[in-house]
Amino acid sequence: MSEIEQFREETREWLEANCPASMRTPARGEEDAYWGGRNANPANPDQKVWCDAMASRGWTAPHWPKEFGGGGLDKEQLKVLRQEMARIGARSPLESFGISMLGPALLKFGNEEQKQEHLPKIVRGEIRWCQGYSEPNAGSDLASLQTRAEDKGDHYLVNGQKIWTSYADKADWIFCLVRTDNSGTKHEGISFLLFDMASEGVTTRPIKLISGSSPFCETFFDNVEVPKANLMGEEGKGWTIAKYLLTHEREMISGFGVSGSGRSLGQTAAEIVGTDATGRLRDSALRHDVAQFQLDSLAFGATMQRVGDEAKAGQGLGAASSIFKYYGCELNKRRHELNLAVQGEAALGWDGELYNNGAMPRAWLRSKGNSIEGGTLEVQLNIIAKRVLGLPD
């Protein structure tokens, strides 16, 4: 048996033995997922069991180096692990901005102490992170941010306000963009700080979304003291890190566009709306829209696979990867909009058992944020036009 086949067999056995039955069902939205952290409050104790088991092998961050607690898997093994998890319907053991966003930046720009200090805790789900980027006047124009960090010798004194900080009220630490210098261009003078949300002077105020939940917050810093050791990278060079991290955030968000396994929208439509004698969906306009959506999803999935396979074959990351965030988000919004059209009345109920507490319309509303968070649709299109197509500003 080849090494990779052996790896598959072992993985299969291990997952079979360690993945609790209740973790073999998809999480019902962000809030049902396990996020870890100091105040982790799992809805179901199996969530922690599953996370701990996976973390013990480093498989919450399977591609990170072993020395920082990761799984140390190569691309082939990673693929096998994903396939084997999908085979039994295992959900992701840990949702984490530490894994999807901060980790890659720490690995590239962090110093040895910072990596040793933070990465293993992220892998184990001990510390939950939030992202302090956007400010009331610095959204798409992120580089115009004004949260100040003054040099006070051994520490920085941070003052200012962030907004739309996802889960700031639940997070333990924040990775935060601050201004350490105002004299140069707006991209200069930005620094990347890591600090504890329990620090004196940090307050958060949850903001309710149109979907009814409150995942994001306003975050205020009032004379927060941050030790100098918590500066990541060089002072004033935070913009490069910020952008690198954004590419990882966008990669994560594009994933929303990948259709899960399970029943397709078309099959669901056939069941609800019915088919004619030849098996065609009875509503021809809906049939057209769903078919168009499904084939675009198929093509998108194939594009993600192609880009991945080309990279593995040593051809580098193609220009096509620039469309992932944009296209994935548009697909996800279309999926939810079509789901409303397919489900009809059942997708318009907001509360109560009968409507599963409004899961469908809430997910539909939440999806509208996909093309805003992590850089808006328009910003993505500008990036493609400028960086990939070489069109002038």
Place this chain on the structure above:
Amino acid sequence: MALVLNEEQQMLKDSAAGFLAEKAPVSALRALRDSEDATGYSADLWREMAEMGWPGIAVPEEFGGIDYGYVGLGLILEQAGRTLTASPLQSTVLVAATAISHMGSQAQKEQWLPAIAAGEKVVSLALQEGAHHAPEQTAATAAANDQGFVLNGEKVLVLDGHVADCLIVVARTAGEPGDEHGISLFLVDSNASGVSVARRSMVDSRNAAAVSLKDVQVGADALLGDLNEGSGGLSYTLDIANLGLAAELLGLSQEAFERTMEYLKERKQFGVVIGSFQGLKHRAAEMFAELELCRSLVLKALQSADTGDENLPALASAAKAKLSQVAQRVTNEAVQMHGGIGMTDEFDIGFFIKRARVAQHTFGDYNYHLDRYARLSGF
């Protein structure tokens, strides 16, 4: 007929706009939602609307109305769309009064229309049974017996059903689900034995109920229109209903659009107002064009209802389909162009996208009316 509002219609539109902006702005709907108001609309506001004659606007004068027609009602609904005002205008005035005026016997009209016109009674159509609007699929039954009829069935999305005095129940008296023939309508007292009404909280924070009918005995005089031949009158009622919803969607979309244009002129990023970015400008200009088309189509269709034009069914479906499509686009763009703040509940834009989808769905969505328009156009 000229596609222009006359002076009187313009006055009605202006006064409705002024009244609703003052008495029932979006914040009123928010307050009803947040206080989990048991009625779901303000009874005081409804009384004031009644004093202005709104509930009787399309009711003939001999039954206590002002017989101003559907262009007038459409203008009011358009303004109510701008403010997202919750009231029985849709359930009772637009739909039920139309059904009774169109199909009712002299006695039924005398019993219900003056009470509706005075704003004293809420009446609602109980039609939809499944996930989608499909009148010919009606499966609820009405079996004749010596005292009249016995009704059984389940209904959803009954507008204002939880506060309705009377329900107009669509039921099958012959044939099979799928048949146009065999459908009859009945006026059923909401308090009749065997009727249970459950309020449903919907995404738009407006009022809808599920109605269950279990061996409900009604008299022979409860039949509204002809036995087995209710489809025609129902179809006319639904044309009017969809026209009214199209008018509401027009107001809603126009308002969401205008608010977005304001924001584009005010919000600055990269040192300039975001409205200076061509990526947004062109989309704004396109939406403007679509909304102008919508306005013409809605007015033309409303006029056809008042003149008794034979094209009413096709125009009603055209208007509902077009407005559903444009409302979806405009409300999505409204959220997107506001960025993060558009996703927040504190900001009003979310109420528009929510109401839009429910109004789009009610009495047939884009797909339904697109298909119906094609069929009525002979292909």
